Amino acid sequence: MVRLGLAAIARLDSVRIATEHLESVLVEMKTTGLLSVWGDYGPTVIRWIDGGMPLFTSLHTGSVLPLQTSSTGILFLAHCSREQTRERIEKERAEGIVVDDVELAALIDEARRIGFARSYGAVVPGLSAASVPVLDSQDRLVATMSVLARSEQKAFFSKAKIERMIEVAQSASRAIGWRG
Secondary structure, three states: OHHHHHHHHHHHHHHHHHHHHHHHHHHHHOOEEEEEEEEOOEEEEEEEEOOOOOOOOOOOOOOEOOOOOOHHHHHHHHHOOHHHHHHHHHHHHHOOOOOOHHHHHHHHHHHHHHOOEEEEOOOOOOEEEEEEEEEOOOOOEEEEEEEEEEOOOHHHOOHHHHHHHHHHHHHHHHHHOOOO
16 A cells, blocks of 8 residues: 555656646747646546647547557557557557558657657647657656647747757656656
């Protein structure tokens, strides 16, 4: 019971720390973002933070994001075990969300290599996202921070903005105990 309680407290602190860091980068970028964690049904939005850019979407706190087509989902695939994600992928594929295994492996490898993932209108038409991982002291993914923009704003996710997102996520990770 004590270990379970300590694990819950650590997770709450991780969420608070990641939320504070995400809020700061959203203020800088004047846009909207979300924080997601692994929930009972997969990547789940636990914080929706409105920024300076109004976005009209069906996403909200509690939304479960697809593993194969969302930037958040790709990060979970890149950082979590196949045992953790297999059932969710099977369910998505049964529901008609099918990304070819070779293409999916390439997306996962790219996310691992460059440290972030992007999606352009794949989850919500007209909405793009860039997501970065927040890691704990054991190098485990505890959350993803996502910055959202309208898909027509192709230049929004510039190299400088992506680098800033990665920097903020790494700062949050270090505050949680990550040593990378």
